[in-house]
Amino acid sequence: MMVALVVLGLIGIVMALGIRQIEVRLLRWRPEYQKR
Amino acid sequence: MKTRGRAGVWAWRIAILVAILVAWEYLTGIKAISRTPGLYWIDPFFVSRPSAIARRFVFLMSDNVRLPLWKMALSTVQSTLWGFLVGISTGFVAGLLLGRSDRAARVFDPFIVAFNSLPRIALVPLITMVFGFGLLAKIVLAWSIVFFIVFFNTFQGARSVDADLISSARFLGASEGQILRTVIVPSTLAWTFASLTPSISFALIGVVVGEFIGGESGGGLGYLIIQSLGTLNAGT
Numbered sequence: 001m002m003v004a005l006v007v008l009g010l011i012g013i014v015m016a017l018g019i020r021q022i023e024v025r026l027l028r029w030r031p032e033y034q035k036r
Numbered sequence: 037m038k039t040r041g042r043a044g045v046w047a048w049r050i051a052i053l054v055a056i057l058v059a060w061e062y063l064t065g066i067k068a069i070s071r072t073p074g075l076y077w078i079d080p081f082f083v084s085r086p087s088a089i090a091r092r093f094v095f096l097m098s099d100n101v102r103l104p105l106w107k108m109a110l111s112t113v114q115s116t117l118w119g120f121l122v123g124i125s126t127g128f129v130a131g132l133l134l135g136r137s138d139r140a141a142r143v144f145d146p147f148i149v150a151f152n153s154l155p156r157i158a159l160v161p162l163i164t165m166v167f168g169f170g171l172l173a174k175i176v177l178a179w180s181i182v183f184f185i186v187f188f189n190t191f192q193g194a195r196s197v198d199a200d201l202i203s204s205a206r207f208l209g210a211s212e213g214q215i216l217r218t219v220i221v222p223s224t225l226a227w228t229f230a231s232l233t234p235s236i237s238f239a240l241i242g243v244v245v246g247e248f249i250g251g252e253s254g255g256g257l258g259y260l261i262i263q264s265l266g267t268l269n270a271g272t
């Protein structure tokens with residue numbers, strides 16, 4: 001069970017970070033999110 | 037300076053992780069009160085220790101087991117990504133359609149609220165009965181969660197499009213299709229993007245809950261957890 005929980009935790013972290021990167025990149029084209 | 041600051045943050049993170057692992061390894065199995073039977077600082081029966089978990093990890097990754105760990109993890113990831121993709125695409129379309137149509141929003145409102153109020157875990161047996169024990173049932177369960185997160189965000193985004201922008205576009209001669217493509221969808225997308233991070237976490241929750249009941253044929257990490265419960269092998 002602990003092995004499954006550790007692997008699930010790692011998958012969750014990797015997926016959340018990946019999607020957050022995609023989200024940041026997708027939002028970048030909007031003027032209010034662009035770096036000045 | 038910025039790089040140094042970032043390196044410092046990483047150093048702290050790694051130090052905390054190492055401290056937790058070392059404490060976990062050495063406190064496991066040490067009795068809190070020496071004469072009291074079964075009273076440990078960390079009970080090895082329930083949480084094991086990092087070295088034992090690492091050994092078990094290597095064993096489960098090998099071909100000595102019926103379904104290796106990587107195949108189980110792959111099944112979970114695959115179902116999560118499919119549920120996520122189908123959920124965001126259908127949630128976005130439904131949110132956009134209902135967000136731009138007052139009449140449709142009023143008609144569908146009670147149905148959406150009713151379905152969203154249903155605890156998804158209560159639907160697991162029904163979804164498993166309808167879609168079987170394979171990948172599809174898990175995808176449907178993940179979809180049923182992701183859909184509503186994306187739907188409500190997109191719906192709100194479609195409602196809050198700047199009316200002046202639409203009027204200006206119309207005044208400049210834009211057709212309804214052009215207004216949708218160049219004003220409404222870009223404005224709404226910012227709201228949809230904001231729902232992506234919680235959606236992937238909830239998709240994973242949906243898939244693992246689905247595997248608790250219907251994971252026999254496809255495996256998955258949720259099935260591994262339930263299997264461990266069945267054999268009281270919680271530690272490793």
